[in-house]
Amino acid sequence: DTEVTQTPKHLVMGMTNKKSLKCEQHMGHRAMYWYKQKAKKPPELMFVYSYEKLSINESVPSRFSPECPNSSLLNLHLHALQPEDSALYLCASSQGGPGNTEAFFGQGTRLTVV
């Protein structure tokens, strides 16, 4: 199984809503990532979890709150978002540690903030 599964695939939310994005992998990877991607732009790193601990936060606004409940799951909690937060949110995972050689990506969640 070399899949990273993201749910939901599409999400429309109002600026006062609270929602969560979910990411799951069963490859035994110990590093998991959240990226934000605008149309025709490269993915921008938001957060990295390494061995279930937050290791990198790229100065992301607090309205985005990541959570890693266990080594297979990664959540992104959303609250009070702005229309400019509309984007494709990609989750990725990699082996982590000395054996790290590539990242596997999910299909993303297309988020629209209205």
Place this chain on the structure above:
Amino acid sequence: AQTVTQSQPEMSVQEAETVTLSCTYDTSESNYYLFWYKQPPSRQMILVIRQEAYKQQNATENRFSVNFQKAAKSFSLKISDSQLGDTAMYFCAFMKPPTGNQFYFGTGTSLTVIP
């Protein structure tokens, strides 16, 4: 900090022809990995090919091959016998081992294969 540059925002190629996508990068590291990822309209980022910097031999995966010039910090992707399914955004990416917790992506090249 590492930077990755793709100087060709858009390219097109006739079906069955060969096309080369360019990528340059800047780093002071001696050991690192370079990647080409493909992102079709389905959105999923798919690994096309990987190159370890310590290997002199250029990586090859079926119709995809790279020209890795370490001294010039250049990493181009050659697609032979282009197929309609190759239409996608292509991103060059850099990763520094061992933790590799940051992937640095280039700005992307939008490739269209014309029937």
